[in-house]
Amino acid sequence: MPGTKIVRGLPGGTNTISNSSTFSGWLESTGLDEMLLNPCSCIWGEEPPPPPLPGERRRPQANGKNARNVVVTEEPESGIFGLASLFGGKTRTQTTVQAVEPKGSSSAFSFWQHKSMTLLDLYSDQGEPSERCGDINFSIDYDFNTQTLKLKIIQGKDLAARDANGLSDPYVRITLLPDKKHRLETKIKRRTLNPKWNETFYFEGFPVNKLQNRVLHLHVYDYDRFSRDDSIGELHLPLCQIDLATKPNFWRALHPQVKEKLGELLVSLTYLPSTNTLSIGLLKARNLKAKDINGKSDPYVKVWLLFGEKRVDKKKTPVYKCNLNPTFNQTFEFDVPWEQIRDCSLEVSVMDFDTIGRNELIGRLMLGARNGSGARETNQWGDMIAKPRQAAIVWHRLKPGES
Ligand code: CA
Ligand code: CA
Ligand code: CA
Numbered sequence: 001m002p003g004t005k006i007v008r009g010l011p012g013g014t015n016t017i018s019n020s021s022t023f024s025g026w027l028e029s030t031g032l033d034e035m036l037l038n039p040c041s042c043i044w045g046e047e048p049p050p051p052p053l054p055g056e057r058r059r060p061q062a063n064g065k066n067a068r069n070v071v072v073t074e075e076p077e078s079g080i081f082g083l084a085s086l087f088g089g090k091t092r093t094q095t096t097v098q099a100v101e102p103k104g105s106s107s108a109f110s111f112w113q114h115k116s117m118t119l120l121d122l123y124s125d126q127g128e129p130s131e132r133c134g135d136i137n138f139s140i141d142y143d144f145n146t147q148t149l150k151l152k153i154i155q156g157k158d159l160a161a162r163d164a165n166g167l168s169d170p171y172v173r174i175t176l177l178p179d180k181k182h183r184l185e186t187k188i189k190r191r192t193l194n195p196k197w198n199e200t201f202y203f204e205g206f207p208v209n210k211l212q213n214r215v216l217h218l219h220v221y222d223y224d225r226f227s228r229d230d231s232i233g234e235l236h237l238p239l240c241q242i243d244l245a246t247k248p249n250f251w252r253a254l255h256p257q258v259k260e261k262l263g264e265l266l267v268s269l270t271y272l273p274s275t276n277t278l279s280i281g282l283l284k285a286r287n288l289k290a291k292d293i294n295g296k297s298d299p300y301v302k303v304w305l306l307f308g309e310k311r312v313d314k315k316k317t318p319v320y321k322c323n324l325n326p327t328f329n330q331t332f333e334f335d336v337p338w339e340q341i342r343d344c345s346l347e348v349s350v351m352d353f354d355t356i357g358r359n360e361l362i363g364r365l366m367l368g369a370r371n372g373s374g375a376r377e378t379n380q381w382g383d384m385i386a387k388p389r390q391a392a393i394v395w396h397r398l399k400p401g402e403s
Helices: 022-030 034-039 107-114 116-124 377-386
Strands: 002-009 070-074 080-084 094-097 136-142 148-157 172-178 179-185 196-204 214-222 229-239 250-252 262-271 277-286 299-307 312-318 325-337 346-353 360-366 390-399
Touching: 116 148, 136 214, 148 172, 148 214, 148 229, 172 196, 229 250, 262 346, 277 299, 277 346, 299 325, 360 377, 377 390
Parallel strands: 002 094, 070 196
Antiparallel strands: 070 080, 080 094, 136 148, 136 250, 148 196, 172 179, 172 214, 214 229, 262 277, 262 390, 277 325, 299 312, 299 346, 346 360
């Protein structure tokens, strides 16, 4: 087939999560994700996968003028996993991927089935409700005879604007997690917040029990010609939660892209005008990201007082060994004249202590009137100024950053 490449996985990888606190991140860090995709070489020794059979990877054009010829095939009998796609958007590539599916109740497969609950747990927690990103309409039709899942991406409604003109150029990237390598994309619809895609994607060779271990991931992006595409919103649908026999049609709200979770910190801020004292209470942290191979961290918190850009004073808590939910209960006081309370800020870094090598940053916050690391940070500073002598206490999500 001219123009067909045989590769393992798709180029790019711009959307990978290297986070050992997520299941997929853990899979990546252990190499098991590779193993699950390529169990032939990883588990069953040297036997190479048979070559793809000519003509097997393409499916005839689906009916309908707008239907796309985008196909994923899996053939457990012949041991071929193939994908052929005509990509919309920037990448217009035809790709064939070879890998081998474990046969019968192999160890990898049963391992996988045990993990399905973890997958569910992972994707059912979408964090705090926040900005509206819009809705997406899609339908699922499963053919039990051919073991083919037909996914139709129909339209989007009231999508969030990600361009300066108040519009977006939306397209949908589709994956069946945990497999992140085989990505399919719809066409880009220009300058609209209510795109009509009407494109159909086929996932062949997926018996029901296999589908039930997969999570449909729809990620809507705004195409940008001169910069990295912006995320509009995403959606995770564990396929074990839907009744495939009913040919369901969905309208679902997109949620903001799930970012890497570093943990949270409970912070109190108090200002005493009579003594020019700014107090920060580091109360406790929860769900800190593990930085050590034992799956834990050894957290402590470092606080810098800054005037403008200049760091002027530093305090540190003790180290709490092997603890992802430490209670620090430490208060630090800094001298800050009332006139300067709006010009100063506190840089709070939650660090992982390491006996060998440099201590690592887990996550940070910037608390200040002007340069807070987020709205909650700036609001807390404002509350502290508005109500002197009273503690403003807020849970913050730690942000990534350089240590
Ligand atoms: Ca944009
Ligand atoms: Ca754009
Ligand atoms: Ca450590």
